[in-house]
Amino acid sequence: MAVSARIHMLLLLISLLSRLGLGRYIEVRNPSFPMLACRCLDMLATEGQFTFMTAQPQLACAAFLIGEPTEVISLELSDVNIDCSAGDFIKIFDGWVLKGEKFPSSQDHPLPLRQRYTDYCSSSAAGGAVLSSQNVAMVFFRIHSPDSGFTLTVKKQHNPMPCNIMSQSPEGSFTMVMPHHHWNCSFSIIYPVELQLTELSLGQHCIVLYCTILS
Incomplete structure (x- = not known):
C-alpha cells in the first residue's frame, strides 16, 4: 500500500478513536514519563520516550506529533543506530x-520551507532538541537494515500566543489572540465538522477570533 494511502487510513482511524475517546495519543494512561514503542506509521500526543526498532526494512515511515492548541513540541533523538551512507535517514519537519500539502502553509509559517526540515544525517543537526513553531510536528524516517532504530524524546512546552493550530478534538471552543503582530495565522481540523465563528474582534492593536467546533 502506498504511503499516502496508509496515512489517509491512519487519519481516518485517528478521527474515529478521538470520537470514541480511545488510543494512546488521545488519552494519557501513564502520568509518568513513559518508554513506549513507536510504529512505522504512528500518531503521538503524549510526552515520553518512543523507541523504534526495525525487524525488517522500513522505507516509508512517519510519526505525526500533536499537542494542545496552546503547546509547542520539543523533539530530541538519541540512541540512533542508522546508516546514513546506505540511504537511511531521519528528518524532523x-x-x-x-x-x-504542508501545514502550516509556506504563507502562514514564520520560517522558510528549507529551515523547517531538520536532517539527522546532516552533521549540523545530529544533536540537541528541535522545537516546533506550533502544536504539530512530524518525523520522517527510512531504515534499511534490521535491528536498527532510534529513540525519540517528546516534551511539550506552553505557547501563550498560538498562531497556527491543528485541532485534535472533534468539538470544543477555541480563542486565537494576535496582539500587534503582522502574522498570517490558521486553524485546521483533520476531520469533517461544523465550524461556527462566534465572534471576531478587529481592534487597533489586537485581533481576537472565537470559534466553536460542533461534532
Missing part, C-alpha cells in the same frame, strides 16, 4: 505534510 516543523508542521505536518498531508497528501502533499
Whole structure:
C-alpha cells in the first residue's frame, strides 16, 4: 500500500478513536514519563520516550506529533543506530505534510520551507532538541537494515500566543489572540465538522477570533 494511502487510513482511524475517546495519543494512561514503542506509521500526543526498532526494512515511515492548541513540541533523538551512507535517514519537519500539502502553509509559517526540515544525517543537526513553531510536528524516517532504530524524546512546552493550530478534538471552543503582530495565522481540523465563528474582534492593536467546533 502506498504511503499516502496508509496515512489517509491512519487519519481516518485517528478521527474515529478521538470520537470514541480511545488510543494512546488521545488519552494519557501513564502520568509518568513513559518508554513506549513507536510504529512505522504512528500518531503521538503524549510526552515520553518512543523507541523504534526495525525487524525488517522500513522505507516509508512517519510519526505525526500533536499537542494542545496552546503547546509547542520539543523533539530530541538519541540512541540512533542508522546508516546514513546506505540511504537511511531521519528528518524532523516543523508542521505536518498531508497528501502533499504542508501545514502550516509556506504563507502562514514564520520560517522558510528549507529551515523547517531538520536532517539527522546532516552533521549540523545530529544533536540537541528541535522545537516546533506550533502544536504539530512530524518525523520522517527510512531504515534499511534490521535491528536498527532510534529513540525519540517528546516534551511539550506552553505557547501563550498560538498562531497556527491543528485541532485534535472533534468539538470544543477555541480563542486565537494576535496582539500587534503582522502574522498570517490558521486553524485546521483533520476531520469533517461544523465550524461556527462566534465572534471576531478587529481592534487597533489586537485581533481576537472565537470559534466553536460542533461534532
